[in-house]
Amino acid sequence: MRALAAFGRFEAGRLLRNWKFLAITVGFPVIFYMLFLGDHQAGRITDGTVPWRVYLMVAMCTFGSLVAGLTAAGGRLAGERLAGWSRQLRVTPLPGWSYISVKVTATMLVILPVVVLVEVVGASFGGVHMPAASWVELSVLMWVVALPFAVLGVLIGLLVHPETAFPVVTGLMFLLGYFGGLFGPVDRMPRGLQTAAHLLPTYHGASLGLALLDGRGFPVESCLVLAAYTVGLGLAVLQAHRVDERRGVA
Amino acid sequence: MSTAVGGQVRDSALRSSKHALRFDGVTHRYGRHLALDGLCLEVSGGETVALLGPNGAGKSTTMSLLLGLTRPQAGTVEVLGTAPRLAVAQGRIGAMLQTGTGTGLPSHVRVDVMLRLVMRLYRNPAPFDLTVERAGIGRLLRRQTHQLSGGEAQRVRFAAAIAGDPELVLLDEPTAAMDVHSRRSFWQMIHQLGKQGRTVVFATHHLQEADQIATRVVVINHGKVVADGAGATLKAAVTARQVRFSCPSAQHDRLDSLEGVTDVTVAGDCVVLDSLDTDATLWALMRNKVDFSHLEITSAGLEEAFAFLTGSGEGADNGGAP
Numbered sequence: 001m002r003a004l005a006a007f008g009r010f011e012a013g014r015l016l017r018n019w020k021f022l023a024i025t026v027g028f029p030v031i032f033y034m035l036f037l038g039d040h041q042a043g044r045i046t047d048g049t050v051p052w053r054v055y056l057m058v059a060m061c062t063f064g065s066l067v068a069g070l071t072a073a074g075g076r077l078a079g080e081r082l083a084g085w086s087r088q089l090r091v092t093p094l095p096g097w098s099y100i101s102v103k104v105t106a107t108m109l110v111i112l113p114v115v116v117l118v119e120v121v122g123a124s125f126g127g128v129h130m131p132a133a134s135w136v137e138l139s140v141l142m143w144v145v146a147l148p149f150a151v152l153g154v155l156i157g158l159l160v161h162p163e164t165a166f167p168v169v170t171g172l173m174f175l176l177g178y179f180g181g182l183f184g185p186v187d188r189m190p191r192g193l194q195t196a197a198h199l200l201p202t203y204h205g206a207s208l209g210l211a212l213l214d215g216r217g218f219p220v221e222s223c224l225v226l227a228a229y230t231v232g233l234g235l236a237v238l239q240a241h242r243v244d245e246r247r248g249v250a
Numbered sequence: 251m252s253t254a255v256g257g258q259v260r261d262s263a264l265r266s267s268k269h270a271l272r273f274d275g276v277t278h279r280y281g282r283h284l285a286l287d288g289l290c291l292e293v294s295g296g297e298t299v300a301l302l303g304p305n306g307a308g309k310s311t312t313m314s315l316l317l318g319l320t321r322p323q324a325g326t327v328e329v330l331g332t333a334p335r336l337a338v339a340q341g342r343i344g345a346m347l348q349t350g351t352g353t354g355l356p357s358h359v360r361v362d363v364m365l366r367l368v369m370r371l372y373r374n375p376a377p378f379d380l381t382v383e384r385a386g387i388g389r390l391l392r393r394q395t396h397q398l399s400g401g402e403a404q405r406v407r408f409a410a411a412i413a414g415d416p417e418l419v420l421l422d423e424p425t426a427a428m429d430v431h432s433r434r435s436f437w438q439m440i441h442q443l444g445k446q447g448r449t450v451v452f453a454t455h456h457l458q459e460a461d462q463i464a465t466r467v468v469v470i471n472h473g474k475v476v477a478d479g480a481g482a483t484l485k486a487a488v489t490a491r492q493v494r495f496s497c498p499s500a501q502h503d504r505l506d507s508l509e510g511v512t513d514v515t516v517a518g519d520c521v522v523l524d525s526l527d528t529d530a531t532l533w534a535l536m537r538n539k540v541d542f543s544h545l546e547i548t549s550a551g552l553e554e555a556f557a558f559l560t561g562s563g564e565g566a567d568n569g570g571a572p
Contacts, residue, residue, distance in 0.1 A: 002370065003370065003371045003372075006367055006370035006371060007367065007371065010359075010363070010364075010367040013363070014356065014358065014359050017358075018358050079357065080356060080357075082351075082352055083349065083352030083353055083354060083355065083356075083357065084347065084348075084349035084350065084352040084353070084354040085352075085353075085354060085355055085356045087319075087347055087349075087354075088345075088347060088349075088354050088355075088407070088410065089371075090317075090319065091317050091319070091338055091343065091344075091345040091347065092338075092341070092368060092371040092372070092414070093338065093339050093340065093341040093371050093372055093373070093414070094371045095339070245319070246319075246320070246321075
């Protein structure tokens, strides 16, 4: 337990002290959000029940946590594996499972400020007005919903070489973002793509946030899909980590 | 060396001489490559053992097995009286692994922060200042890990290996990225570790340096132990003495039949005899009235012994374990 706590503090400190990394990870979704806000034509589109400005903010919260989840874990973890640091940790008493769980937790820690900052921009420039309680609820929800993204980031980090991590992360970011309806509502897409969107965690992440705000009822489907993704990716992470441990000799 | 079956827990003296590590018929292959071929090896507590062998001889696999990073496909590996993974979890082993091109350290973190983390992973770590002193990294503490040179990173990794105050220290090619000067001071540190009563096992190519520090040298080739003993014993065991002299009328065949001689090299006036018994060879030279001058007897270095042992892998099988 002591080892786990020490490693958790170390990882969190290392991530939060890396200003350049944080600025890019947090700044990117915010700038993206600003660009969308500047596009006045987009203001006419709605997702039916929710005003566009609310839709956009929730979508950008989801996109922001996706970006943070993939970049905080993916490339960095791949780099650590190549450098031999994760192997060095494996010959200390730190249990293997705590390495993985700390990676996921630290990634979640980076996601939180992204969610909050997107909301701050939404409230100050995005024209979103809500009671304080709703802001708190939305923040917590959007943060929890980001868990599969953090797990996906760790999985990428365990599977790829640092040099391929960047294209993989960027590709997934835009594919999951676009087809999950984060850059524009899904109902404007062709039917086939709409069906596909219902299979993506990004779509359901945003849906949960929107459901909270428009009171359209508890979206059971979204919860199930996100839970399935978290469990599925989690199992894949465990398997990838086991394979990595067995590899032993470099 | 071998403990009686019934006397395992008779007294503390026996217990302290219990094996630090034990390989029993360990076989391991990667695909078609046979890395270890029924390896048998026992190391007692407090020994400083050098593991020598050419690339691909099975040294790194041996290290991996000792740390439980790899599980043996056949045979058993025991470390500090228990399973390797358990000994690691108990914090009784410290290790410095080969890192290839990487530094083996996390990036963007200060050396002291990293070292304190490693310390906290162990239940009974050595005091921070002591570890810093033992590894000689006082100057590096405030530096960022990605700003270290290759040799500096090695020292920091060495500090990480001993931070937990482990009973057994494993070092896989610890001086790989170092220049001669840093290598020398590094071996000094390893020597000190052994003096503190720890068991140290290191794999290396630097035979002479290994010879100076190790209390025992184990030569591995083709996944087997081909020689095992103190550095000096090893040298003696391998022909390992040469008689050199000048002789204008040297006849190869005549010299070859002299007592003790195993090999003859004649180059112009210069003659080199490999001999198992230099005294006998000298008497024979005189008896046969060989017209020699500038005679010199040299002991073959560990380097030659090593080349001899690993170069004739097939021949060594005869003298090795059945």
